[in-house]
Amino acid sequence: SNTLLAGKRGLIMGLANEKSIAWGVARACAEAGAELAFSYQGDALKKRVGPLAAQLGSDFLVECDVADEESLDRLFAELRERWGRLDFLVHAIGFSDKGELRGRYVDTSRGNFAMSMDISVYSFTAAVQRAEKLMGPGGSCVTLTYYGAERVMPHYNVMGVAKAALEASVRYLAEDLGKDGIRVNAISAGPIKTLAASGIGDFRYIMKWNEYNSPLRRNVTIDDVGNSALYLISDLASGVTGETHHVDAGYHVVGMKAVDAPDI
Ligand code: NAD
Secondary structure (H helix, E strand, O other): OOOOOOOOEEEEEOOOOOOOHHHHHHHHHHHOOOEEEEEEOOHHHHHHHHHHHHHOOOOOEEEOOOOOHHHHHHHHHHHHHHOOOOOEEEEOOOOOOHHHOOOOHHHOOHHHHHHHHHHHHHHHHHHHHHHHHHOOOOOEEEEEEOHHHOOOOOOOHHHHHHHHHHHHHHHHHHHHHHOOOOEEEEEEEOOOOOOOHHHOOOHHHHHHHHHHHOOOOOOOOHHHHHHHHHHHHOHHHOOOOOOEEEEOOOHHHOOOOOOOOOOO
């Protein structure tokens, strides 16, 4: 444990269960001394999120569907009421119709395109828009993205297009909030077996491919991502904003399958 976030208060959005990337980030933040609030989607998740939050000493849980403006307003009103200010925001939310996370991108429907962009891209802007009002200099916002934004990955389809837009929005938000000393960054995580990832076609194959072909010859864990998020959230990264930081065992730098990699 360390004191990197001692005295800081942060909102974690997107915790579903103990496999969630949000859980890795929350744990790293709590170990660094942060006080945490959690927003979760729908009442069904409360019985999972409640005990996890309690493990980190938090009873601050707020239901929030990021597709709903009023729901977001209520969340940030509660943060203002209970804390009066916010030091950091972690957005670990994405969604697309499973049926379109396989097969061809060209077949994406208008409806799912709009929904994927709304929940996976706009929700971060909508949250930052509200968080900004509670943050001062030193404030930090982090979202989660994936390499499918930069290069074509099998089955990622409309989510790749959404993540590209999310990464662009990180740069625009960094410029807007930079004047007030608030930083905005993304972590591009390698594949991790979570609830959201289980909707992606051939995900086991993608995990194997990354394991065999990344410079570290392994997949990343939610703790790898959590510790890097801690760096971006804390003052250690005081000079870093608008960045997409890869936490992918180095996969994104590789141009060709290694000679020692097995055929999979
Ligand atoms: P997860 O299923 O644990 O988390 C996704 C979260 O999004 C859930 O908590 C879900 O409730 C929430 N969510 C979806 N729609 C919502 C809505 N309308 N309102 C509020 N919350 C909503 O999966 P995860 O893999 O931890 O995903 C977290 C983030 O990490 C996502 O943005 C995902 O794209 C990104 N990511 C995941 C991987 C991976 O391989 N797992 C890799 C890179 C990036």
